[in-house]
Amino acid sequence: MVGYLRCFCSLYAAVLVACIPQIVTAKQDKQPALRRVDVMVDNSDEYADTVVSLQAPKKAVGLGYHDHAKIKSILSTSKEMISTAKALIEDVRTLKEGTKMMEDANALFKEVKAHIAKRKLASEAGSIRRKYSAHDIQQAEEDEERALDVARSVFEVAITFPECVEMFLQDCLSTINSQVQSLGLATIETVVHEKRNLSQPGYNKVVIITDLSAQRVLGQAGDGIVTYPFLWDDAVSGLKSLGVDGKWNCVDLTPEDCCRDIKESAPTIDTRGNYVECNIYVPWGGKNKPKRNDRVFINLSPDGRVHEAPIIE
Structure with a gap:
């Protein structure tokens, strides 16, 4: 029995020693999470914001x-x-x-x-x-x-x-x-955010983000995928997701063709009497927006509040 305990303790000690370096390494290799700070926001569009951030x-x-x-x-x-x-x-x-x-x-x-x-x-x-x-x-x-x-x-x-x-x-x-x-x-990143909720006017509009030429759909993630964040309360069939789980694959499509597909997914009005509509969002420097003053940007302070008057007017 004593021999068995000695053998078990030796084996346990060997396993413990083998594990300790891994535990210590994992703790020491832990690095702080990367931070980001928003520096400007474009609020010129009614249904979408573009945020400029600095990523550490x-x-x-x-x-x-x-x-x-x-x-x-x-x-x-x-x-x-x-x-x-x-x-x-x-x-x-x-x-x-x-x-x-x-x-x-x-x-x-x-x-x-x-x-x-x-x-x-x-x-x-x-x-x-x-x-x-x-x-x-x-x-x-x-x-x-x-x-x-x-x-x-x-x-x-x-x-x-x-x-x-x-x-x-x-x-x-x-x-x-x-x-x-x-x-x-840092690294500058730009992200487009939709900025409405279901109770606001324009809830029925799907935001289509285009490329700079305004000829092809870019999508929020650059993959041509267009999303609608709400369930559609159809007057005939009731609540349902539009597209495929609220998404449409519009890669290589024109915004007009993408909009047509979107409207086909909800051909009838909702319970508020509105049809689904499209809001085409052209990024900075895109078609018909060639100048710096194509957007109204507001500087943000470190706490996210308005820091000063719009710098692009």
Whole structure:
């Protein structure tokens, strides 16, 4: 009996020892969840919003407290200089002064981006860790938060430069995205959200998101799938899902053909006396929307509230 217990204990100890490294590794390898912050929202369409967000990278550039404060201060100064320069440039009497101030603001912006790039290199050189300790996780979260905050400021400055204003908005965002991404700060993402409920006017409209040419259906996820979030209360057959579980495969279809398929799935009125309708949503820079002022965008503060007046009017 004693021999059996010794054998069992030895076997148990061996199994426990084998499992411990896996448990420790799993705990140490745990990394903070990626964060995102919304910076602008397009609310010009009645039935859909487009939100511009900054997504934190898997490994954020390391920015200390003082470094973060200094960068934020410089970016704030750059933004103020751009605003003042624009006003000066509009008056022929102060055109030269405004142009010089805009050049200075641009130089200051380039300087701070160069500084962030150096911090990124230093961060990469000093942060090659095989495992995460509890302190490392906290540090990573703080780095990520500061990096996103700086990314927001870089975004707000870059989008006000005349070069960006003259671009199609999508091209402008692409340019800024390449900057904040190369600096290790964030990645810009745009997401379309439907913004109505069943009790609001327009509940009977299916939002069809097109490509930039407005010739083909893009869909919310870019796969040509169009969705309707509500059950249709048909006056004849009662409650039912439209399409296939509220979805239509409109890949390679024109928005008009897609709309025809949608209407065929509900040929009769609902209990409120309405037919199903379509709302065709063309993204930024698309057909008949070639300028930056094709949408009304509102800057959002870190808590998601309106930060300032619409920047694109």
